[in-house]
Amino acid sequence: MNGFEQEYYRYTSLDLHKLGGIDKQYSSPCYVYSKNTISESYKKLKNSLPDKFRIFYAQKSNPNPEILQHIRKLGAGCDTASFGEMKSALRAGFTPENIMLTGPSKSEEEIRFAVENNLLSVNVESVQELELTDKISFESGKVQGILVRVNPPYDSSETTRIIGGTGVSKFGIDIEQIYEFFSYLKSKKNVSLKGIHIFNSSQILDENRIFSNTKNVIDTAIELSQKYSFSIKKIDLGGGFGIPYSSEETQLDIESLGNKLNSLTESKEYKSFLEDVTLIYEPGRYLSGRAGIYLVKVLYTKTSRGQKILLTDGGIHHMLRPALIGQSHPAINLTALFEGRNNAENYMVAGPLCTSLDTFGENIGLAESKPGDIIAFMNAGAYGYTESMPMFLSHPAAKEIFID
Numbered sequence: 001m002n003g004f005e006q007e008y009y010r011y012t013s014l015d016l017h018k019l020g021g022i023d024k025q026y027s028s029p030c031y032v033y034s035k036n037t038i039s040e041s042y043k044k045l046k047n048s049l050p051d052k053f054r055i056f057y058a059q060k061s062n063p064n065p066e067i068l069q070h071i072r073k074l075g076a077g078c079d080t081a082s083f084g085e086m087k088s089a090l091r092a093g094f095t096p097e098n099i100m101l102t103g104p105s106k107s108e109e110e111i112r113f114a115v116e117n118n119l120l121s122v123n124v125e126s127v128q129e130l131e132l133t134d135k136i137s138f139e140s141g142k143v144q145g146i147l148v149r150v151n152p153p154y155d156s157s158e159t160t161r162i163i164g165g166t167g168v169s170k171f172g173i174d175i176e177q178i179y180e181f182f183s184y185l186k187s188k189k190n191v192s193l194k195g196i197h198i199f200n201s202s203q204i205l206d207e208n209r210i211f212s213n214t215k216n217v218i219d220t221a222i223e224l225s226q227k228y229s230f231s232i233k234k235i236d237l238g239g240g241f242g243i244p245y246s247s248e249e250t251q252l253d254i255e256s257l258g259n260k261l262n263s264l265t266e267s268k269e270y271k272s273f274l275e276d277v278t279l280i281y282e283p284g285r286y287l288s289g290r291a292g293i294y295l296v297k298v299l300y301t302k303t304s305r306g307q308k309i310l311l312t313d314g315g316i317h318h319m320l321r322p323a324l325i326g327q328s329h330p331a332i333n334l335t336a337l338f339e340g341r342n343n344a345e346n347y348m349v350a351g352p353l354c355t356s357l358d359t360f361g362e363n364i365g366l367a368e369s370k371p372g373d374i375i376a377f378m379n380a381g382a383y384g385y386t387e388s389m390p391m392f393l394s395h396p397a398a399k400e401i402f403i404d
């Protein structure tokens, strides 16, 4: 393996040789996904976690129907956050007891759909939403299972602002105000509180932080259940499992996390409390991120005031994330790799949209590149197409292709 191949396999297990000639078969720009890579990530996580953990896939990271079906077949549930996501989850074959609805500002129609379709839980994020969920359930003659989403006082130190970390938050109910939720809950007959949901940090690469966050959330659940006398059946710990986006970042050590969690759940202090409790993680990025790459073709090369620029046929209408988060995705010139060209250069790589925001990065290291070369942006399977702005400039939609 040469340096570029090694770099490629740092980010994905999607077989490089299956990409040979892909530019002849499918025109760029396009997303290429690998179901094998999804299976690999899912099994690694599932097999490392103690049995009482369930995995719900955060659909928002990639709602492609084939990906949903594949993840459902692997045994996951589905975390949804809109009308469209609930419908997609049902269409992909997730049964209602394997679907949850979360989100800070759910419409009446969305809650009604969740209740009428008997979803596992509506994760309630405010007292007003509690009132509305109870009213809708009453009108439907049902008792809806709910989790209360809590905005905790502790921070799991998000490095890039995605969910928001600690402090002021549109998500959940501040722990300082949680008594209000419980005092309203007493009179509500058409909702049944099953547990709590806490999630405030994404893209965590340190298993110790995920572990301490998990322990903090379980401690909060114990404290609330004792203070407000209710029994906890489910603790939803959100997602947040990171993947490296650069060579300076290291892989999350899932096995070590699993060992630590095993010791925790088996310890005298926690075992009896957790006896009848299901712990839920809702990873998005960890399951879909490594499984996708975005391919663009270099149309022109130019230099502006000393900066080498590659102009491509794809842009932020298909992959906004670098511009949105300010983080470039690792990139490989596939054509150069297949042709054995390996002189390295630094390039600004930019798309066709009429805004300077439309760049994938200003200093991307690639093999020396020329028009016609195919550049692959790695780790594009999560928050890639789904988080973009496809209407801008009316370019065609990106094709989404599965190669295994």
Ligand SMILES: Cc1ncc(COP(=O)(O)O)c(C=O)c1O
Pocket: 058, 060, 061, 079, 102, 103, 163, 199, 201, 202, 203, 238, 239, 240, 241, 282, 283, 284, 285, 286, 382
């Ligand atoms: C409620 C909820 N759960 C899970 C996730 C998935 O997070 P990640 O992709 O970091 O695992 C998100 C992401 O925004 C979320 O809002």
